[in-house]
Amino acid sequence: MGELVATFEKNRAGLGTALLQHIGISAVSLIIAMLIAIPLAIYSIRHKRLANVLLQVAGVLQTIPSLALLGLLIPVVGIGNVPAIIALVVYALLPIYQNTYVGLNNIDPSLEEAAEAFGMSRGQKLTRIELPIAMPVIISGIRTAMVLIIGTATLAALIGAGGLGTFILLGINRNEPMLTFLGALAAALLAIAFSVLIQVLQKVKPKTLGIFVLVFAVLLGGGIGYSRYQASRPTVTIAGKLGSEPDILIEMYRQLIKDDAPSINVKLKPNFGQTSFLFSALKNDQISLYPEFSGTVLESLVHTDVKANQKSAKQTYRLAKKELQQQYHMTYLKPMAYNNTYALVVKKSFAKRYSLTKISDLNRISAKLHGGFDLEFIDRNDGFKGIQKIYKLNFSKISMDADLRYQAIDQGKINITDGYTTDAQLRQFNLVALKDDQHLFPVYQGAPLISKETLKAYPGIKKSLNKLANQITDEEMQDMNYQVSVKHRSAKSVAHKYLQSHHLLKAGD
Known part of the structure; x- marks a missing residue:
């Protein structure tokens, strides 16, 4: 607990900024998803075929992996908040649409007949009878969508949109579990807070709810205006x-x-x-x-x-x-x-046991190798593809996040991985980079x-x-x-x- 408090104190200012970014992205995404899904569900109540089609489409959209969706959106809309919000809206549509449709579709037909007998119009039936009865089910869908949005919004940090995912990524990258836990804990508490807020709003009077929505819209508009002003400054x-x-x-x-x-x-x-x-x-x-x-x-x-x-x-x-x-x-x-080129990396004890000094030596023990590689390395011609072609090496491997592969080799879950010649982890985990004796890896000079x-x-x-x-x-x-990743000194x-x-x-x- 003391370590968590110390981590919080050290990163308090950055956490506040990330929290506001996360709230902004999540709230905007939830509101947009509601404005799309609820009207569509209301309309499709009287069009059963359309309802089935929309349910299937929303279901298919939700199966698209979040990283893949972000990757597809970047060439079209760029980076930052816009692709993040689009992706989050896509994931939130299904629970809101489905629950709204189910809630409205399961209303007792006798109540519908009674409303018609009293001469209510379609709009009056919707606002006075159908929506109030279906509201608990609709709110349940909104709450599910909200939790989904807050969890998925952590990936927004990968495309420059900020949020609590920044702390999670930094913690993984710098091997600081408390930093990762801090980001995850903040996201969980935010989800709880939003859930309680939605539950409270469900019980307030329509007039009070309208005032709340108006205030929120003004604050949101002011925030967007300020963000655009900041973005318009020469930077x-x-x-x-x-x-x-x-x-x-x-x-x-x-x-x-x-x-x-x-x-x-x-x-x-x-x-x-x-x-x-x-x-x-x-x-x-x-x-x-x-x-x-x-x-x-x-x-x-x-x-x-x-x-x-x-x-x-x-x-x-x-x-x-x-x-x-x-x-x-x-x-x-x-x-x-400096030349920060690729390298195949093993533990020094493993290299000593099998007399490994260069990549060609691995052919003698290929059956004993179990690799874990960054996905980008696996797919590159100057990566694993080149290893297979030039060194005639082929051994079992799995793909894993670049920041986790060193932890995996240190824990013995894999015995060979890819790395860079300037990585601090070579020193931290007592690893050795095997000599590229066939000159597969190009020169990597930063500029x-x-x-x-x-x-x-x-x-x-x-x-x-x-x-x-x-x-x-x-x-x-x-x-x-090493100073930044292991000693936890600031990059600045x-x-x-x-x-x-x-x-x-x-x-x-």
């Missing part, structure tokens, strides 16, 4: 992938930019998600820049027949820069020194990938960010990752210490 938005290393790099970018031009409004979006999410956001001008690796550019982002693993570090970077400019009109600034609009608006950014060119060795990056302080010690900031900063 350099720097995003980063999941992990301590991107957190450190985007903090360095921010501090370098602010050091040279304090008037520039810089906004960070850490733990943004997979490569495809960030690249899509950059293409759609929803972020200004993010750190990307030269090998990733050639293997995953641009269209080229050139094999990245056949090129030197300089050749890989130059080709990546050229293709990004020609195909997407993006600027790839100068790279840092800022920036939109031409950002450079046009803020030309001085180029000079600021290029201060990191040829800086940061493999050992320095691994140590900084670790980044600032490095910049200061290498005289990249002005004196006294």
Whole structure:
């Protein structure tokens, strides 16, 4: 309990912001879902075939995996709140529609006949008889939808919409269970609070309910207006992938930019998600820049027949820069020194037992291997596909979240996984990266990938960010990752210490 309280105190300000973001996304999604589902259910009461079709459609929509739905929405509507709200509305439609339909359909026919005998119109029957009787069932559907929305909204953090999922992802990524528990606990308490609120609103008078809805609408409108005002301000938005290393790099970018031009409004979006999410956001001008690796550019982002693993570090970077400019009109600034390439990783004790020093040695013990790999690694030609093709290796494997694979190998659930050469976990869990003796993995040098609009608006950014060119060795990056992931120091302080010690900031900063 003491550790939880300490974690709360340390992250109280960020938790408050995340909670407000989560409430905003959840409330808007629930209201939109109600405005769609309830009228459709009322209309379909007299159209049984339509009702069956709508039930089937809503059921099918709810079976779509949430991450897949977000991935499908990003190319269409971009990132942030909009795709998150659309996805949440989709998941909330079925329980609200189904319960509203069932509640209205099960009303005693004698009550309908009595209402008609009194000369009530269709609208009067609906508002005075049908909806009041069906209301407990409708509220039950709304409550189910609300719990579903609050739980699923944690994934909004993956696409830059914030919310309590940010704490869950950070906790998993940094191996801080209390941070994950704090985010999950806050989400659970929020669901309970919403459930109680809905139950209270069910008992209030219609006039009081109307006043509440009006006040909520005004507050919501004010919040949306303020958000749009904030979004309209000239801002350099720097995003980063999941992990301590991107957190450190985007903090360095921010501090370098602010050091040279304090008037520039810089906004960070850490733990943004997979490569495809960030690249899509950059293409759609929803972020200004993010750190990307030269090998990733050639293997995953641009269209080229050139094999990245056949090129030197300089050749890989130059080709990546050229293709990004020609195909997407993006600027790839100068790279840092370190090479954060892929590696196959085993425990040092496992390597010693079977005399493993390079990937080719694994052929001798392929029957003993049980791997757990990041899904992106499994699907890449410079990942597991390349391992199978070049090294002729094939062994049992499972896919797992990138942040959980190191815990799995440490606990003995798997005995081989993918990693990066600068990962702090190599040091933390006493692991060794096997030598890539067939040169499968390309060179991965990090560099800022920036939109031409950002450079046009803020030309001085180029000079600021290029201060990191040829800086940061493999050992320095691994140590900084260790400080953040294992020692739980803030990415901001670790980044600032490095910049200061290498005289990249002005004196006294």
